[in-house]
Amino acid sequence: MKLIVSFTLLFAAAKCSRILIVFPMVGRSHYILGNAFGKGLADAGHDVTMLSPFEDKKPPKNGKYTEVVLTGLSEEENKPKTLANLLDLENMNPFWYIPLVNILGTEITRNTFAHPNFQKLLKSNQTFDAVIIEQFNNDALKVLAHHYKAPLITFSTVGASVWVNPLVGNPSPPSYIPEIFFDFTHNMTFWQKLTNWLFRISYELNRHLIFFPAQNKLMHEYFPDAPDLSDIIYNSSVLFLNSHESINQPIPHVPCMIDIGGFHVNAPKELPKDLKDFLDGAEEGVVYFSMGSNIKPSQISDNQKKALHQAFGKIKQKVLWKWDEDSIEGKPDNVKLGKWFPQADILAHPNTKLFITHGGLLSTTETIYHGVPVLALPVFADQKMNAARATLDGYGLTIKLSELDEEKLSSALDNLLNDPRYRDNAKMRSNLMHDRPVKPMDLAVYWTEFVIKHKGAPHLRVAGVDLPWYKYLLLDVISFTLLCIISLLVIIYMVIKRILGAILKTRGKVKKN
Structure with a gap:
């Protein structure tokens, strides 16, 4: 029963x-x-x-x-x-x-x-x-x-x-809560807090x-x-x-x-054969590079392309680069291009050592889910905040795309690929994401x-x-309190003025006598 x-x-x-x-x-x-x-x-x-x-x-x-x-x-x-x-x-x-x-x-x-x-x-x-x-x-x-x-x-x-x-x-x-369009963290300077507050007022x-x-x-x-x-x-x-x-x-x-x-992140699926062979055969690991679904990577400048080629050519890892055209001139031998990749499945592969990303929230979520450190090249919207957060939490580094050059990129790649702290922090964040009751x-x-x-x-x-906005912000209570304080100060002023006037008047009479 x-x-x-x-x-x-x-x-x-x-x-x-x-x-x-x-x-x-x-x-x-x-x-x-x-x-x-x-x-x-x-x-x-x-x-x-x-x-x-x-x-x-x-x-x-x-x-x-x-x-x-x-x-x-x-x-x-x-x-x-x-x-x-x-x-x-x-x-x-x-x-x-x-x-x-x-x-x-x-x-x-x-x-x-x-x-x-x-x-x-x-x-x-x-x-x-x-x-x-x-x-x-x-x-x-x-x-x-x-x-x-x-x-x-x-x-x-x-x-x-x-x-x-x-x-x-x-x-x-x-x-301490920055808006999504800024690259601020909770530890804002005075001027950052002022900017954040002014943005909030302007937006409302x-x-x-x-x-x-x-x-x-x-x-x-x-x-x-x-x-x-x-x-x-x-x-x-x-x-x-x-x-x-x-x-x-x-x-x-x-x-x-x-x-x-x-x-939205599902259990990893088996990779297509060409990608599986590419990642399985990468003895030193793979760097995955994607700027998301909205940004066209071919629109970056020639100097930025040159910097990427030079930096990628120096590392011993293989590189998977999501590129929106069929080819790119000057591509190093260790780079494989593709117009689309199964991103989450690639990040789940044990040979993926680093994710170079624009810092979008989906990409950030997926890289933390699988415990892969990031190099963020943020462009707009929440990407800058996500990148700042990755840097603060120690599982990534950030380079402004407009300031990208071979020296900065090579230095960042060297740190992220060889310093175990970044991967350890990414794994720690991954454990936090997975450790949930439901x-x-x-x-x-x-x-x-x-x-x-x-x-x-x-x-x-x-x-x-x-509540109306002025009640929610207690402006009615604050206004009433200020009115009471001002009224009390005016009364005190008038009383003191009257008392002093009386005292001065009495002294004047005494002098005459």
């Missing part, structure tokens, strides 16, 4: 739910995370609909997984006439990211709303038990939770940041005065009966964070914030099911979300 009850409870807990996942960013790294999340939910038995600009060539066979593809958006982004040289962003002032993100976020949101496949989904009369939205300056898309009358779950691809903390009432003191003013009104207007163009955006964006039942203490700085989290960093994907599935089961889980919501 107990066995029957146990199976009954297990069946009830595993009830299939219909879940909509929206990852509209035209960036494959973002899609990798959303796709992995959707597959995990489908493997857990849920009916998942994934909306994004990309398509999975090998969709999961377990469970039900349907993709609504925003066709044409990724192709348009990669046309030569629209493809920007992202390397130009390396020295851009971080404050310029504010208007840049405004433009990008508005474009992403409008393209999603206007896409015929999105409109077809809306008109299909499908229902969903939960709506998961990637949080990437596309706040108007959260109207879908209102439209489907389903709990809203948000997903931050870059962990906790100024983009998400205010939306769930999470404290984020700028005194921009968001409330410019960005949110624009998103609100855009939302009502397509959902005229929707409430004001301010009634929608603060309703996240759970916020999943692509972060973990082994990678990111430990910071405060309110109860609805769940760290699942590393959830696998991150299982944690993500659990909390998704938890939100559905408990109808949005409003008990996780902190009161700070419902």
Whole structure:
């Protein structure tokens, strides 16, 4: 009888739910995370609909997984006439990211709303038990939770940041928590703290005065009966964070914030024969070099190419270089080029000794997962912060790409390949990532099911979300206190003035007499 009850409870807990996942960013790294999340939910038995600009060539066979593809958006982004040289962003002032993100976020949101496949989904009369939205300056898309009358779950691809903390009432003191566009660590100088604080104020003013009104207007163009955006964006039942203490700085989290960093990394698969032979035959090891899925490495300068060739030619290790063209002039004999490599599987190989990377969060997560030290060449966005963190935590070094030369590169390679401290620190970080009570994907599935089961889980919501900004910052209390102090000082001043006046008047009368 107990066995029957146990199976009954297990069946009830595993009830299939219909879940909509929206990852509209035209960036494959973002899609990798959303796709992995959707597959995990489908493997857990849920009916998942994934909306994004990309398509999975090998969709999961377990469970039900349907993709609504925003066709044409990724192709348009990669046309030569629209493809920007992202390397130009390396020295851009971080404050310029504010208007840049405004433009990008508005474009992403409008393209999603206007896409015929999105409109077809809306008109299909499908229902969903939960709506998961990637949080990437596309706040108007959260109207879908209102439209489907389903709990809203948000997903931050870059962990906790100024983009998400205010939306769930999470404290984020700028005194020791740097924003993602800076190469600061928690140990900031006075001027870094001042810059960080000014950026936070500028971003919040921009968001409330410019960005949110624009998103609100855009939302009502397509959902005229929707409430004001301010009634929608603060309703996240759970916020999943692509972060973990082994990678990111430990910071405060309110109860609805769940760290699942590393959830997208699977057990390593067998490498293709040519790569397997290359890595297996590397007696001195292999250096893996990739600048990610967005940066075109062929756009680096001739001097930088020359520096890479000279430095790679000096080392005894073999080099796997992800390169977007068929060949490169002057390539050393120990270098193997490829337009695509199974990155996580290469990092898992015991002969991989070093990862040269742009410092993206997915690459950082994967290298820590497998315990491989890094040489970071950061360019933009969170890459500089991730690189600074790797240097601080002792499992990597950083060189500004614009300052790359043969001398600096050779020195860094010599240190990273021959000083065991870097690999030891990488292995220590890897142990921290793996030493968790629950696998991150299982944690993500659990909390998704938890939100559905408990109808949005409003008990996780902190009161700070419902406070106006001036009350949250205690400006009303501070103003009242200052008013009381000023009033008291004025009263004391008036009393002292009256007393002194009386004393002086009395003395004057005495002198006359």
